[in-house]
Amino acid sequence: MASYEPLTQSSAVALAKRLRIFEEGAVLASEEIGHGKLNLVFRIFDEKSNRGIIIKQALPYAKVVGERWLLTLKRATIESNYLLRIAEYVPTLIPKIFYLDETLAIKIMEDFSHLQTYRKGLNEGKRYPSLSKHIGTYLAKTLFYTSDFGLEPLKKKLIMQSFSNPEQCKITEDLVFTHPFFDNETNKYEQELQDDVKKVWGDQSLKLEVAKLKRKFLTEADALLHGDFHTGSIFASETETKVIDPEFAFFGPMGFDIGQFIANLLLNMISKEDEQEHEYLYKHIEETWSVFSSTFTRLWQTASVEQYHNSQSYLDYVLKQTFEDAIGFAGCEIIRRTIGLVHVADLDEIQDNDRKISVKRQALTLGKLLIKERTEILEPRILRNYINETQYI
Numbered sequence: 001m002a003s004y005e006p007l008t009q010s011s012a013v014a015l016a017k018r019l020r021i022f023e024e025g026a027v028l029a030s031e032e033i034g035h036g037k038l039n040l041v042f043r044i045f046d047e048k049s050n051r052g053i054i055i056k057q058a059l060p061y062a063k064v065v066g067e068r069w070l071l072t073l074k075r076a077t078i079e080s081n082y083l084l085r086i087a088e089y090v091p092t093l094i095p096k097i098f099y100l101d102e103t104l105a106i107k108i109m110e111d112f113s114h115l116q117t118y119r120k121g122l123n124e125g126k127r128y129p130s131l132s133k134h135i136g137t138y139l140a141k142t143l144f145y146t147s148d149f150g151l152e153p154l155k156k157k158l159i160m161q162s163f164s165n166p167e168q169c170k171i172t173e174d175l176v177f178t179h180p181f182f183d184n185e186t187n188k189y190e191q192e193l194q195d196d197v198k199k200v201w202g203d204q205s206l207k208l209e210v211a212k213l214k215r216k217f218l219t220e221a222d223a224l225l226h227g228d229f230h231t232g233s234i235f236a237s238e239t240e241t242k243v244i245d246p247e248f249a250f251f252g253p254m255g256f257d258i259g260q261f262i263a264n265l266l267l268n269m270i271s272k273e274d275e276q277e278h279e280y281l282y283k284h285i286e287e288t289w290s291v292f293s294s295t296f297t298r299l300w301q302t303a304s305v306e307q308y309h310n311s312q313s314y315l316d317y318v319l320k321q322t323f324e325d326a327i328g329f330a331g332c333e334i335i336r337r338t339i340g341l342v343h344v345a346d347l348d349e350i351q352d353n354d355r356k357i358s359v360k361r362q363a364l365t366l367g368k369l370l371i372k373e374r375t376e377i378l379e380p381r382i383l384r385n386y387i388n389e390t391q392y393i
């Protein structure tokens with residue numbers, strides 16, 4: 001058995017040839033397209049037809065920090081297990097997996113390079129008419145079918161064993177729920193934000209609420225989560241939606257994926273000045289939640305294995321709690337993307353520095369409000385008031 005070593009462009013091509021993925025005699029080319037923080041990603045393609053595959057290999061350290069930050073290679077297997085498991089529920093919304101080598105932490109999967117990440121497209125002002133329907137459906141099906149409502153408890157607990165992902169969870173526990181709320185060396189922010197950041201660190205009532213949300217993340221094994229459900233983990237066009245990169249998958253609180261998605265739409269929204277763009281993004285949030293809750297409700301009524309499924313009040317309680325948690329998690333994600341280790345292009349690439357600082361201040365205020373007032377934000381419509389309230393002139 002080969003021991004781990006990182007692929008190069010030529011060894012990636014050699015692997016594709018050895019596995020006979022392309023036709024005999026095809027002339028293959030390769031490019032490294034990852035530029036990611038944690039993995040190598042190669043596109044290997046037939047020069048004549050331009051048909052390709054993606055080879056993704058986990059690196060044993062975080063490129064974004066350097067070789068001193070070690071990462072588990074097991075995440076390649078977790079990513080593959082997640083995609084294989086949810087292929088039962090949302091086959092058209094994820095890449096097909098063709099091959100996994102656990103020792104080399106390599107996966108080979110379907111190539112989506114005809115699409116663009118949703119984050120990039122939104123930043124370029126593109127529109128995605130099918131996206132909220134696809135994402136609402138994705139979230140409802142993956143969360144329902146892997147929860148105790150969709151799976152017999154014995155089966156669920158067996159499945160949970162293959163999704164123990166403590167090392168990746170620790171990254172989220174630190175980078176989303178802890179470091180941004182303390183004076184930690186991983187935090188990154190502009191000098192102009194120093195006073196605002198100190199206010200975050202000194203806000204004890206905020207920190208109490210973040211601690212409660214972190215506890216949910218640490219302890220609630222509701223359903224199988226993607227675990228890193230931001231707009232850079234979604235490829236899209238006007239008609240297609242594909243979710244990638246579930247290397248943080250684990251059984252966690254149902255509101256977490258929903259919250260990360262909402263947070264990244266809100267980050268995009270506040271980066272834009274045009275009211276129509278805001279309106280468009282509100283609609284996305286509203287429709288995603290509406291598709292999520294109606295699909296979840298339909299599954300609850302038709303496919304539940306839980307004895308209590310006849311109780312409408314119980315369903316109402318589950319949906320209400322999920323939305324409340326999602327809003328709290330969204331607040332944490334917004335704050336960490338503003339002052340934590342890993343930022344988003346939506347804010348960092350605002351050209352005018354004064355505007356960038358002002359938008360980042362708005363992000364911090366918005367994040368704090370979402371966390372502290374999540375019990376009051378009962379539906380997406382109410383989010384509008386909060387955006388207006390936090391707008392800086």
Ligand SMILES: Nc1ncnc2c1ncn2[C@@H]1O[C@H](COP(=O)(O)OP(=O)(O)O)[C@@H](O)[C@H]1O
Pocket residue numbers: 033034035036037038039040041054056095109110111112113117232233244245
């Ligand atoms: N299936 C795919 N098809 C096309 N490009 C992909 C695919 N998977 C990954 N990529 C490219 O590689 C980048 C990084 O991949 P990703 O899975 O997000 O890893 P990381 O966690 O290292 O960022 C993506 O943003 C995308 O540009």
Ligand SMILES: CSC[C@H]1O[C@H](OP(=O)(O)O)[C@H](O)[C@@H]1O
Pocket residue numbers: 036037038062064065171172175228232233245342
């Ligand atoms: C050490 S980087 C951690 C950071 O990376 C992941 O982002 P991406 O999906 O862009 O690879 C994730 O959000 C983690 O918090």
